[in-house]
Amino acid sequence: MAWTSQPEIALLRDLVAIHSVSGTEETIARWVEEWARAAGLQVSRDDASVAVTVPGRQAGRTLAFVSHLDTVPAGEGWTRPAFEPTIEGDRMYGRGSGDAKASVAAMLMAARDLAESGGPEAGRLMVVLGFEEETKYTTMGTAVARLGPIDAAVVGEPTNLEFAIAQRGLMMVDLVARGVQRHAGYAADNPDFTNAIVELGRNIAKLPSLFRDRIHPILGIATATPTMLEGGISRNVTPPIARAVLDVRSTPNWSHAELATALTEALDVEVIVTSDRLVPCETPPGSPLLDLARQTRPEGRPFGSPTCSDWVFLRDRDAIKCGPGTSRRSHTPDEYVDLPEVSEARLFYRQLAQAYLA
Numbered sequence: 001m002a003w004t005s006q007p008e009i010a011l012l013r014d015l016v017a018i019h020s021v022s023g024t025e026e027t028i029a030r031w032v033e034e035w036a037r038a039a040g041l042q043v044s045r046d047d048a049s050v051a052v053t054v055p056g057r058q059a060g061r062t063l064a065f066v067s068h069l070d071t072v073p074a075g076e077g078w079t080r081p082a083f084e085p086t087i088e089g090d091r092m093y094g095r096g097s098g099d100a101k102a103s104v105a106a107m108l109m110a111a112r113d114l115a116e117s118g119g120p121e122a123g124r125l126m127v128v129l130g131f132e133e134e135t136k137y138t139t140m141g142t143a144v145a146r147l148g149p150i151d152a153a154v155v156g157e158p159t160n161l162e163f164a165i166a167q168r169g170l171m172m173v174d175l176v177a178r179g180v181q182r183h184a185g186y187a188a189d190n191p192d193f194t195n196a197i198v199e200l201g202r203n204i205a206k207l208p209s210l211f212r213d214r215i216h217p218i219l220g221i222a223t224a225t226p227t228m229l230e231g232g233i234s235r236n237v238t239p240p241i242a243r244a245v246l247d248v249r250s251t252p253n254w255s256h257a258e259l260a261t262a263l264t265e266a267l268d269v270e271v272i273v274t275s276d277r278l279v280p281c282e283t284p285p286g287s288p289l290l291d292l293a294r295q296t297r298p299e300g301r302p303f304g305s306p307t308c309s310d311w312v313f314l315r316d317r318d319a320i321k322c323g324p325g326t327s328r329r330s331h332t333p334d335e336y337v338d339l340p341e342v343s344e345a346r347l348f349y350r351q352l353a354q355a356y357l358a
Contacts, residue, residue, distance in 0.1 A: 003087055003339050008346045011035070012105035012337075016085040016094040022070040025131045029069060032108070032129060039112045049143035052108065052127040054115045056357055060122025062149055063289075063356050065107040065349060066140065066310055067156030067323070068133035071096035077333030091336045098325025098337040103156025104129060106324060106345035113350045120357030126150070133310055136275070140310035152289040152318040152356060154349070155311045158325025161341055161348065163293055164305035165320055166218040169250035169280035169312070171259060173224070174243055175203060176270040181233070181240040196242040197231045203267045204244060210266055211259070216251040218304035219280075222259060224248045249306065252282045278308045281315040289318045292355045297348050322348075 003009045020028040032050045036043035042053040050069070074082035074095050085094040107127045114125055128147065130140035144150065157164075179196030187193060204226050211222040224246045231242030250259055256276040264271045283290050294300060300322070307330075311321055324341035 003090075003092075006339075006343055008105050008109040008342050009092070009339055011109060012092065012097070012102055012342055013085040013087075015101040015105055016092065016097050017083065019083050020070050020096065021073050022132045022135045022137075025069050029129075029131070032069065032104075036108070039115075041111060041115055046146075048130065048139040048146060050129045051143070051147060052111050054111050054119050054125040056120040056122045056124055057118070058122045060120075060124075060357060061151040062124050062126060063353055064126045064128050064147075064150045064153040064314070065110070065156060065353075066128045066130070066153050066314065067100045067103045067107060068130045068138070068140070068310065069101075069104065070132055070134050071099070071101075072134050072331050075331075075333060079334055087339070090339050092339055093334055093336045095335055097335055098158045099327075099330035099335065100157050100323060100325070102158070102325045102337040102342045103323035103345065106342055107156055107349055109346045110349035110353060113346070114353055120353060123151075123357045125353045125357060130310060138310060141313045144313045150314065150317055153311075153314045154289075154352065155309050155314070155319060155321040156323040157307070157309045157321050158327045158330060158337070159303075159305070159322050160326055161297065161322060161324055161345060162301045162303055163290065163320050163322050165283040165287075165290060165302045166216065166252065166304040167281040167309065167311050167321060168219055168304075168306050169256065170275070170278040170308050171248040171250055171256045171273060172275040173246040173248055173260070173263065174272040174274055175200060175246060175267065176272060177203065177242045178270075179238060179240055179242070182238050184236045184238055187238055193238075196239040200229075200231065200242040200244055200269060203269045206266055207246075210262060211254065214251070214253040216253045216304070218302075219251040219306075220304075222248065222250050222254050224263065250280045252280045278312050279315065281311045281319070283320050284318055287318050287320070289356060290320055293320060293322065293352055296351045296355060
């Protein structure tokens with residue numbers, strides 16, 4: 001099959017070919033703005049997003065398709081050019097092909113399809129494409145605040161077109177243990193001597209047993225995973241301080257304040273929360289959007305997502321996370337997307353918008 005004859009695939013190819021590592025999105029943002037204008041779509045661009053609007057024939061609800069234009073850097077280990085879209089069989093390789101330019105291409109094409117059919121019956125569809133989502137400087141919070149009321153949202157991230165109805169939050173925590181600095185040869189002289197590294201290790205060993213009293217029906221338990229260690233000043237000197245960085249993945253069963261309190265009460269080291277803004281998200285019970293999504297795509301399977309996204313800025317709306325691509329390929333060498341999913345996503349997004357804005 002000549003995949004590039006499919007408009008959504010040709011669009012995806014063009015997007016992947018534009019280098020847009022976080023912080024360098026101006027070129028791709030201008031390109032998307034120009035593409036949307038050429039397609040006859042209403043579009044605006046500012047320092048927070050490119051926003052495409054398809055107005056309905058009468059007043060009604062607002063549905064937002066939300067994704068991002070930035071990618072992580074290429075990194076090492078590629079066997080193909082990272083920023084040159086390469087089609088092999090039914091796959092397209094390239095940084096950002098799945099995360100999340102496949103969603104961007106499908107959402108933009110769905111918006112064009114909807115506009116060409118005369119627009120939704122009521123309300124409006126918006127496609128909101130933010131910047132720097134892959135960093136702590138994501139602009140989506142600002143974009144959402146500027147765009148007015150949004151009733152429901154689909155967050156475009158690689159889910160293989162399954163429906164993420166819950167998403168873990170992320171809290172970053174430092175554990176700091178303090179000890180006594182001395183010559184390592186005399187470490188045993190004082191029975192009250194404290195080695196900061198030993199103290200830190202003793203507390204890290206407690207982490208797997210924490211948070212088990214609250215089990216989320218989809219996401220399971222919250223987790224605290226050590227990801228970085230720092231300690232020691234010389235090979236023959238006992239360390240006065242040792243530090244561990246924890247990646248805490250939360251569930252809706254816990255507030256971040258409750259998790260911080262639980263860590264403080266369970267551990268004998270200093271607990272310092274360094275970031276707690278990425279709270280967990282969950283599709284509300286009885287979600288009209290989810291009901292329509294399942295009617296539109298009956299093969300779609302609800303699941304819980306372990307990864308964070310801009311859903312956090314829409315957590316008080318009716319929302320799901322759904323897009324083409326495989327999350328486990330995100331950020332890896334030879335990132336790819338299966339092209340049939342991109343075409344399926346275009347159809348799904350259009351039909352969902354038509355149904356929700358009826």
